[in-house]
Amino acid sequence: MRVLGLCVSTPDGPDIQDLDFRVRAGEAVALTSLGPCDLPTLVEVLSGLRWPDGGTVSRGDLRSAERFHSSQPRLRSYQSSRKLRITGSLVSPTVSLINNLSLFDNIALPLRYHFAPSEKVVDERTGRLLEALHLTSEARERPAGLARGIVRRTQLARALILEPTVIFLDSFISDIDQESARLIVAALREYLEKGILAVVAAGYDPLPLLPLVSRVLVLFDGRLAGSMEGEDLDEKNFLENMNRLGRRLQKGE
Amino acid sequence: MSPETDQKTPSGDEASQDPVMSPEADQRTPSGDRPSPAEKAAYHPRRRAVPFWLRPPLFLLHTVRYLFVLFWLIYQSFVSVFWERRKSKKLIFQIFLQQIYFTAIQSLPLTVLIAIVVGALLMREASIILPTYGFPDYAEWITVQLVFREIAPVVVALVIVARSANAIVIEIGNMKVNGELRALDVLGFNLDYFIVLPRILAMIVSVTTLTVCFCAAALWGGFWTADVLDLLESNFILVNLEKNFTLEILGNILLRAAGFGVIISSVACLHGLGVRISPTEVPQQASGGVVRALSLCFAFNFVVSVYF
Numbered sequence: 001m002r003v004l005g006l007c008v009s010t011p012d013g014p015d016i017q018d019l020d021f022r023v024r025a026g027e028a029v030a031l032t033s034l035g036p037c038d039l040p041t042l043v044e045v046l047s048g049l050r051w052p053d054g055g056t057v058s059r060g061d062l063r064s065a066e067r068f069h070s071s072q073p074r075l076r077s078y079q080s081s082r083k084l085r086i087t088g089s090l091v092s093p094t095v096s097l098i099n100n101l102s103l104f105d106n107i108a109l110p111l112r113y114h115f116a117p118s119e120k121v122v123d124e125r126t127g128r129l130l131e132a133l134h135l136t137s138e139a140r141e142r143p144a145g146l147a148r149g150i151v152r153r154t155q156l157a158r159a160l161i162l163e164p165t166v167i168f169l170d171s172f173i174s175d176i177d178q179e180s181a182r183l184i185v186a187a188l189r190e191y192l193e194k195g196i197l198a199v200v201a202a203g204y205d206p207l208p209l210l211p212l213v214s215r216v217l218v219l220f221d222g223r224l225a226g227s228m229e230g231e232d233l234d235e236k237n238f239l240e241n242m243n244r245l246g247r248r249l250q251k252g253e
Numbered sequence: 254m255s256p257e258t259d260q261k262t263p264s265g266d267e268a269s270q271d272p273v274m275s276p277e278a279d280q281r282t283p284s285g286d287r288p289s290p291a292e293k294a295a296y297h298p299r300r301r302a303v304p305f306w307l308r309p310p311l312f313l314l315h316t317v318r319y320l321f322v323l324f325w326l327i328y329q330s331f332v333s334v335f336w337e338r339r340k341s342k343k344l345i346f347q348i349f350l351q352q353i354y355f356t357a358i359q360s361l362p363l364t365v366l367i368a369i370v371v372g373a374l375l376m377r378e379a380s381i382i383l384p385t386y387g388f389p390d391y392a393e394w395i396t397v398q399l400v401f402r403e404i405a406p407v408v409v410a411l412v413i414v415a416r417s418a419n420a421i422v423i424e425i426g427n428m429k430v431n432g433e434l435r436a437l438d439v440l441g442f443n444l445d446y447f448i449v450l451p452r453i454l455a456m457i458v459s460v461t462t463l464t465v466c467f468c469a470a471a472l473w474g475g476f477w478t479a480d481v482l483d484l485l486e487s488n489f490i491l492v493n494l495e496k497n498f499t500l501e502i503l504g505n506i507l508l509r510a511a512g513f514g515v516i517i518s519s520v521a522c523l524h525g526l527g528v529r530i531s532p533t534e535v536p537q538q539a540s541g542g543v544v545r546a547l548s549l550c551f552a553f554n555f556v557v558s559v560y561f
Contacts, residue, residue, distance in 0.1 A: 094432055
């Protein structure tokens, strides 16, 4: 995914201006912010749910790049937006499960709707995800009354069932139990190691994401203020670097 | 084609029942979603009293806008068949069958009971009253016109509105409040195809089927009940009733039933989708939907009675 000169006007926080970055297959990037910033709106724009006010987001290789930008015609943008949601899944606490379906049916629902495969294929793919995220014992339960960690894992499984090229996480693992967070990170790392998925994770608290991501992009006042990778992502180094960056930005450097 | 943020709501008349919101409420909701023009229309800022002379034209304007939004919803749901032609029909068919079960099968006993009672009562009245006014030969004909052509579709529509329209509004409204519709939208589902269309088609089939069952139950069940209870005069004959039940009357009944099915389901879906963020809006939209559905059904019935 390539983001070029992205501009997004946001209701909460400063408008995002001239955001440029690239995420390759097999790479996980975290987006965080020092100070107020409407990260959920940014993630919705990156995932194709909203249209940017300026700039371009393109996904896929050079031959089949899907681009969307502010000047696209309305009908084309609507159709492109629907297609983008299949190739790139948004996973967020606000994208809830369907309450009168079991966890199995919730996970299988997008697959049944978009591709209508045989029930054997549905069982196989859903079973694999249930096993990877340790949800097999709760597969026939309904979401109401289940722990938040289980619900989040199910949301992730539902996003992964369509085998998207990129997954967008929005404040996804900062408020769940450690075991569920560990399972989610492990499942995503497996996909990343196969090189078939890219992950863009946004959150105000990027610490739980550090084991997963290879790069952290820091926004300040709506603009890209810094980037950390490699050894900077060690927890202790990361906190020191963030503090240092925060002090520099406050001084106006 | 509706963009993902284009949700549908009833007209601004409902605003008098809704919580009064400040002008700032026209901005984004706390969840960050920008309200669509139709949603904004459903919520008025605190407004000055409208002069009495201005109310009829405003009412007319709101009604026209409401009908436009309703027709647009029906149009989009049928057009979605083309746009979603590569998507699963099996899933839609399952929802369609589920809706037929809840709407038609579960309403059948009540409908048949009402049909027998109404049929027996009206046949008794027709067989006793009409001959005293010099119309002994017209008793069966008027009974057929009254019971089957006029009363059967309306009574079935009343039963369906009371049972199913309410349930559809509450179901879709709760899905909206719980974020399930947003989840489906995020996953690339076309809500007109997945939510609205199966309910419209199921309602058309259910209302039509129930109306036919009502007519059959009123005709034979009503006649035999009245006959066994010795409520009918000897001039009232079942064969004459059956002879007067022509294909033209059947066509008229089916036209009304199909129209009622489209109206009831589309109004219910529109009001369900009109719920925004608060659970307290669900009962408001449910009662508004019932009243609107009934009004439009009676208006449609009047037009068909006069012109067809």
